[in-house]
Amino acid sequence: MNLEFTPEEIAFRDEVRTFIEENHPKHLGDFGMREDMSPEDMVAWHKVLGEKGWSVPAWPEQYGGTGWTPTQRYIWSEENARANTFMPLPFGVSMVGPVIYTFGNEEQKAQHLPGIRSGETWWCQGYSEPGAGSDLASLKTTAVRDGDHYVINGQKTWTTLAQHADWGFFLCRTDPDAAKPQEGISFILLDMKTPGVEVKPIKLLDGGYEVNETWLTDVRVPAENLVGEENKGWTYAKFLLAHERSGIAGVARSKRGVEKLREIAGSEMLYGEPLMDDFDFARKVSQLEIDLAALEITELRTLAGEQAGKGPGPESSILKIKGTEVQQRLTELTLEAVGSYGTPYYGNITGEAGVGADQRARIAGGNATNQYPIGPDYAQHSAATYFNMRKTSIYGGSNEIQRNIITKMILGL
Amino acid sequence: MDFNFTEEQDMVRDGLSRMVREQYDWESRRKAIESDAGWNPEVWAQLAELGILGMPFSEKDGGFGGGAIDSMVIMEEFGKGLVIEPFVPTVVCAGGFLKHAGSDAQKEEHLSAIIAGKRVFAFAYAEPQGRYDYADLATTAKKDGDAYTLNGHKAVVIGAPWASHLVVTARTSGGERDRDGVSVFIVDKGADGVVTRDYETVDGRRASEVYFENVSVPADALIGEEGKALPLIELVTDEAIAAQCAEACGAMKVAHTMTVEYSRQRKQFGVPIGQFQVLQHRMVDMYTAYEQSVSLTYLATLKLDAGEAERKRAVSAAKVGVGQAARLMGQEAVQIHGGNGVTDEYAIGHYFKRLTIFDHEFGNVDHHMKRHVKLG
Ligand SMILES: Cc1cc2nc3c(=O)[nH]c(=O)nc-3n(C[C@H](O)[C@H](O)[C@H](O)COP(=O)(O)OP(=O)(O)OC[C@H]3O[C@@H](n4cnc5c(N)ncnc54)[C@H](O)[C@@H]3O)c2cc1C
Numbered sequence: 001m002n003l004e005f006t007p008e009e010i011a012f013r014d015e016v017r018t019f020i021e022e023n024h025p026k027h028l029g030d031f032g033m034r035e036d037m038s039p040e041d042m043v044a045w046h047k048v049l050g051e052k053g054w055s056v057p058a059w060p061e062q063y064g065g066t067g068w069t070p071t072q073r074y075i076w077s078e079e080n081a082r083a084n085t086f087m088p089l090p091f092g093v094s095m096v097g098p099v100i101y102t103f104g105n106e107e108q109k110a111q112h113l114p115g116i117r118s119g120e121t122w123w124c125q126g127y128s129e130p131g132a133g134s135d136l137a138s139l140k141t142t143a144v145r146d147g148d149h150y151v152i153n154g155q156k157t158w159t160t161l162a163q164h165a166d167w168g169f170f171l172c173r174t175d176p177d178a179a180k181p182q183e184g185i186s187f188i189l190l191d192m193k194t195p196g197v198e199v200k201p202i203k204l205l206d207g208g209y210e211v212n213e214t215w216l217t218d219v220r221v222p223a224e225n226l227v228g229e230e231n232k233g234w235t236y237a238k239f240l241l242a243h244e245r246s247g248i249a250g251v252a253r254s255k256r257g258v259e260k261l262r263e264i265a266g267s268e269m270l271y272g273e274p275l276m277d278d279f280d281f282a283r284k285v286s287q288l289e290i291d292l293a294a295l296e297i298t299e300l301r302t303l304a305g306e307q308a309g310k311g312p313g314p315e316s317s318i319l320k321i322k323g324t325e326v327q328q329r330l331t332e333l334t335l336e337a338v339g340s341y342g343t344p345y346y347g348n349i350t351g352e353a354g355v356g357a358d359q360r361a362r363i364a365g366g367n368a369t370n371q372y373p374i375g376p377d378y379a380q381h382s383a384a385t386y387f388n389m390r391k392t393s394i395y396g397g398s399n400e401i402q403r404n405i406i407t408k409m410i411l412g413l
Numbered sequence: 414m415d416f417n418f419t420e421e422q423d424m425v426r427d428g429l430s431r432m433v434r435e436q437y438d439w440e441s442r443r444k445a446i447e448s449d450a451g452w453n454p455e456v457w458a459q460l461a462e463l464g465i466l467g468m469p470f471s472e473k474d475g476g477f478g479g480g481a482i483d484s485m486v487i488m489e490e491f492g493k494g495l496v497i498e499p500f501v502p503t504v505v506c507a508g509g510f511l512k513h514a515g516s517d518a519q520k521e522e523h524l525s526a527i528i529a530g531k532r533v534f535a536f537a538y539a540e541p542q543g544r545y546d547y548a549d550l551a552t553t554a555k556k557d558g559d560a561y562t563l564n565g566h567k568a569v570v571i572g573a574p575w576a577s578h579l580v581v582t583a584r585t586s587g588g589e590r591d592r593d594g595v596s597v598f599i600v601d602k603g604a605d606g607v608v609t610r611d612y613e614t615v616d617g618r619r620a621s622e623v624y625f626e627n628v629s630v631p632a633d634a635l636i637g638e639e640g641k642a643l644p645l646i647e648l649v650t651d652e653a654i655a656a657q658c659a660e661a662c663g664a665m666k667v668a669h670t671m672t673v674e675y676s677r678q679r680k681q682f683g684v685p686i687g688q689f690q691v692l693q694h695r696m697v698d699m700y701t702a703y704e705q706s707v708s709l710t711y712l713a714t715l716k717l718d719a720g721e722a723e724r725k726r727a728v729s730a731a732k733v734g735v736g737q738a739a740r741l742m743g744q745e746a747v748q749i750h751g752g753n754g755v756t757d758e759y760a761i762g763h764y765f766k767r768l769t770i771f772d773h774e775f776g777n778v779d780h781h782m783k784r785h786v787k788l789g
Contacts, residue, residue, distance in 0.1 A: 133751050135681040158752050205755050205762030269542045272549065272590050280779045335769075336777065339544050340569040343770055344620065345613040366574070366609035366621055374612060374622055375541070375568070383615045387766060390747050391755050398751065400691060 005071070013075045020083045023048050028086060037086070039122070039164040046088035046119030055117050056093050063101045063109070064117045070303035074252075081252030089161065092116035092123040096169045099187065099236050103228035112167070112189070124162040126170035126190070126214055127237065129155060134401050136171070137181040137234065141216060143172035143188055149220045150174075150188060152196075156214040158395070162199045163212055165192045170216075175231050187233035189225040196220070204391075206384040207345070241397060248316075248396055249323030251296045257330045258289055264378050265337045275337060288329055295322045314409035317402035324392035324399060331386040341375030342383045416711070418486065421479075426486050428463055433494035439760060442495065442617075451619040452575055457498055461530025466504055470512060475525045481652060481717045485659040485710065492663025495760075495767055497618045499535065499572035503527055505656045507534035507580045509649040510597060514637035523578070523599065535576040536653075537567035537600075537623050538646070545776040547582065547646045549590045552625065554583035554598060556639075559632050561585075561598065563606075563625040571774070573621035574611040577602055581625070585640050597642045598634045605629070616767040644721070651728040652717055654775045658710040658735045661771045665703045665742045668764040672696060672746045675761075679751070692749055699745050702738035709734040726788045729781035736778040739768040 005013065025044045049055035057073050059065035068076065080087055097116045100108050115121030132139040141154025152172055162168065168190045175184030190197070196219035201209040228236055262285065265276035275281050299319055335342045393399040407413050418426070437456070445453040460466055468483040470476020477483075484505055491500060508527055511520050526532035543549035552565025563583055573579065579600045587594025600607065606628035609621040637645050673696055676687030686692055713731035716724050743765035747754035750761050772778060 128752070131680075133681060135683075138681075138683075203757035205757055205766065207757070211752075268544070269549075270544050271546055275544075278779075280783070336772075340539050340773060341541075342773060343569050343571075343614045343616070345615045366611040368608050368610040368622075368624070374610065383766075383769070386769070387615070387762070388755070390744070390765075391752075393748060394751055394755065398748075400689075403691075 005075075009071055009075060012072055013079065016076055016079045017082075019052070020079055020085065023052070024083055024085055042086060042089065042161075042164075043119045043122070045085050046093075049088065050118035050120075055088055055119065056097060058094070059097065059101065063097075063113055070307045074300065074303060077252045078255075081256045084256060088119060089122075091125050091160070091165075091169075092121065095125060095240050096123050096189075099169070099227060099240050102239065103187075103236050107224065108189070108227065115166075121167055122161070122165045124159050124165035124168040124192070124214075126156040126159055126162075126168045128158045130157050134398055136237070137185070139171055139173060139185065141170070141172045142176070143174050143186060143221070145174070145223065146220075148223045150223060150226070152188070152190070152216045152219040152221060154216050156216065157202075157211075159199070159212045159214045160210055161212075162192065162214050163201055163209070165199075168192055168214070169227075171233050171237055174233075178231065182234040184231055185233040185237070186230050187227040187236045188221060189227060190219065190221055194219050194221065204388065206388040208384070208388065248392075249295060249299050249319040250327055251292065251299055251323065254292055254323075254326050254330055255296075257327075257334070258285070258292065260378070261285060261288075261330065261334050261337060264334065267376075268337055268339060281337070284333055288326065288333060291322065291329075292326050295319070295326060298322070314405050317397075317405045320396060320402050321399050327392055328386075328389050331382070331389045335382045335386045338375070338379035338382045341379035342386075344374050344379075346374070346380040346384070418482070422483060422486050425465070425468065425483065426490060429465065429487060429490040430493070432459065432463065433490055433496060437494045437496060442497070446497065446613075446617045450575070451613065452497055454575075456496075457533070458530050460498065460500075461528070466500075466530055467528035469504065470508065470524060470528060474512060474520055475528050481655060481714050484652070484656045485714045488656045488659035489663040489666075492660035492665075492767075493667045495617065495664060495763055499533060499575060501653050501656055501660075502536045502572045502576070503532075503534040505653050506536040506649055507578070507599075509652050510580055510636050510645065513648060514597075514642075514645050516633070518633065519599070519636065532578060533572070533576045534578050534580060535570050535573040535621075537570045537573070537579045538582045538650075539568045539570070540566065541568045545780040546590065547650065548592055548595055548643055550582060550584040550595060551589060552581070552583040554585050554596055554630075556585065556632075557629070560629045561632065561634065563598065563600065563628040563630060565625050567623040567625075569614075569620050570623050571614070571618060571620045573602070573609060573623055574619040579607075579623065580636070582642070582646060587640070592643050594640045595643045595646065596639050597636045597646065598630055599636060600625075600628065600630055600634065614770070616770045617763065647721075647725070650775050651713075651724060654728050654732050655710065655713040655717055657771060657774060658706070658713060658731045661735050661739050661768060662703065662706050662710050664764050664767055664771075665699075665706060665739060668742050668746045668761060668768065669696070669699050669703055671761055671764070672699070672749050675750055675753075686749070695745055695749070699742050702741050706731075706735045706738040722788055726785060729776075729785040729788070732776060732781040733778050733785065736772045736781070739771050743768040 028041060028044060046055055054066060056064050057066040057068050057076060061067045093116060100112050127136055129139050129141060143150040143152045170188050170190050171185050172188055173184050174186040178184030196217045198215040200213045202211050202213060203209055262276060265281060266274050268275040270278050302315055464477055465487055467476040468479040468487060472478045504527060511524055523532060538547060540551055554561040554563050579602055581598045581600050583596055583598060584594050585596040606626040608624040608626060611619060611621045614620050676692060677685050679686050709731040713728045716727035746761050747765050750759060753759045754761050756762060
């Protein structure tokens with residue numbers, strides 16, 4: 001056992017670090033997610049990586065994967081977190097891509113994989129419905145075969161960034177009479193510009209618009225957009241959920257976040273001293289770092305298992321639970337660190353382009369003629385981010401559902 | 414020992430509760446928040462008419478002879494409806510300074526206007542570097558013949574955009590964090606050199622950055638004794654904390670009820686999610702935290718008239734306990750609401766936001782834990 005990188009791995013780290021420094025679009029800065037980010041900004045880095053051939057490292061090499069070892073992939077995410085890049089959205093790269101190359105036919109691979117790799121095609125995930133959240137298998141949206149088409153009717157919800165999506169992958173009921181609800185579901189690819197698809201943004205509690213209701217009314221989809229076999233969609237969906245969970249720990253990002261938190265708490269004052277020198281606060285930061293250190297090794301152990309040929313198993317539920325708890329705690333401590341400047345509303349963090357700007361304009365009253373800043377830069381959005389991150393213990397299989405999985409699959413209860 | 418409310422207090426609660434229910438419904442509240450003014454001054458006028466704004470003042474001062482218990486009753490109802498109106502800055506803070514230390518002339522000029530709903534105050538005490546230390550003041554007031562000249566910057570002054578007057582803390586002598594040398598002034602917001610930048614807050618209120626650029630105020634703008642105001646500020650802010658604890662209790666009560674109700678209605682896996690024992694126990698813990706908060710709020714409120722150390726200890730206990738409960742309640746309520754919990758449309762997210770910001774006003778959990786520790 002050994003935690004050190006090999007000389008080859010260090011060389012690899014230096015290579016990707018240099019690549020990021022030289023190629024990450026300068027106008028994106030090192031903010032990660034930003035309120036005035038346009039859809040183009042969100043795919044800018046993806047496109048650069050597509051050209052380099054680094055946008056889908058985890059894929060098999062024959063489909064454009066880099067063939068990196070899990071350690072190299074770990075280094076890759078570390079380095080991206082270090083530069084706070086906005087990584088490719090998961091819907092294409094980590095979700096539908098693997099389903100298509102694993103279960104799709106040659107035409108589907110040829111049609112869709114290039115756009116996912118390059119960042120040309122924006123994908124969204126149409127699983128959840130108003131009545132089917134944790135109990136996804138109870139979904140009601142139907143796809144009825146009509147000649148060489150399926151006709152889809154129903155309502156999806158929480159569809160992340162569907163307002164920008166070109167394509168979506170949808171779970172639809174194709175056999176309402178199947179013995180078990182899981183058995184009558186199919187996995188269908190849908191061009192979001194098809195007539196009958198209507199996307200309505202949902203405003204979230206931070207003021208942003210990152211999810212949507214997606215209404216489907218007599219939407220005609222060519223039958224060749226079915227992935228794999230009819231009524232086998234649940235199997236593919238479960239395969240995909242395992243993939244979704246393995247990246248969800250967000251360790252590298254959280255480490256970067258803790259560094260930022262230390263910086264903030266070093267410049268905020270409490271009783272005339274830096275907040276970071278306050279034992280009560282420092283203790284909370286240390287607790288967070290301890291949880292994060294454990295999580296990091298747990299994730300590396302999972303990766304090593306993967307390298308030895310074990311697929312991501314129910315252990316990945318631990319990564320989801322602890323990873324999101326750490327992310328949430330980090331945003332909470334950041335909000336605490338900024339003190340009263342957490343209270344102003346600075347506009348939303350995840351708005352469509354324009355919406356953020358609009359709302360910021362409402363911060364405009366008073367008789368001041370010059371634009372006095374409202375608090376330090378790092379305080380902006382600290383509350384919105386904390387509020388927004390409550391989602392992480394709800395989506396991707398809620399943390400209660402993850403505990404149910406561990407109960408069943410690991411404890412055997 | 415008596416935990417009963419008086420008949421008048423019950424009447425106040427019923428009247429307010431009806432008003433909040435009938436006229437402070439979710440749509441009206443949203444409209445007010447999104448309007449240019451950011452609030453509905455008619456509500457304020459109505460509160461004056463109902464006698465709410467005069468409740469905690471003595472009859473001699475033109476009020477209705479109530480006190481902190483009345484403020485508690487009022488604030489709990491406000492909390493239930495997430496009422497944004499500036500009762501704490503105007504009635505509890507400005508009113509508190511005037512009541513405890515105002516001269517007859519000051520009371521005459523300001524108290525009757527407050528009680529009648531004609532004058533709104535904000536309390537400008539926080540500074541960017543000062544955090545929760547009321548004595549950590551970079552704002553100065555220099556005696557200049559018959560006047561004082563104020564210079565400085567006050568951060569996140571809640572309710573200032575709605576206010577015509579400010580209560581301002583400033584240093585008249587001593588070093589930045591000395592206990593001595595702190596004074597309190599009443600400043601007309603329209604005075605020359607008062608510069609404001611207004612904005613919304615994440616919990617639906619409005620606030621301002623307030624800059625004082627050589628603002629001249631007459632000597633009689635000083636409340637109480639020059640340089641000796643810190644104990645007075647601590648008393649008034651303790652009263653404000655007790656009132657806001659009551660507000661948080663009201664908000665927690667509603668957040669809890671909403672969550673239990675949601676868990677009855679929302680079905681997954683063929684059953685209401687309220688049937689899952691893991692959620693049941695968490696809702697029990699939320700309930701327990703709420704009940705404990707009510708108890709701590711009573712304790713703080715009933716000790717406001719006690720000796721200084723006893724008062725501070727009780728108030729800090731409440732601020733810690735209620736702050737911890739508010740965090741638990743907000744986070745769990747959102748979690749149990751699932752995706753709906755993080756939307757703007759569902760009320761629960763707004764309760765969560767208010768309960769979050771509660772901890773940031775007048776000292777957070779850590780600050781009050783330290784004060785409690787120091788008091789032994
Ligand atoms: C910001 C955001 C983005 C999202 N993006 C997408 C997307 O792109 N595509 C998509 O398809 N979906 C998306 N989702 C939906 C997400 O997957 C669901 O919100 C999630 O599955 C939970 O479902 P629900 O919201 O209906 O909550 P519910 O299932 O109603 O759950 C409510 C509460 O009950 C608990 N609960 C439920 N069942 C049990 C049980 N058996 N035991 C114990 N507790 C239980 C839950 O954990 C939760 O606390 C997104 C959600 C959010 C908030």
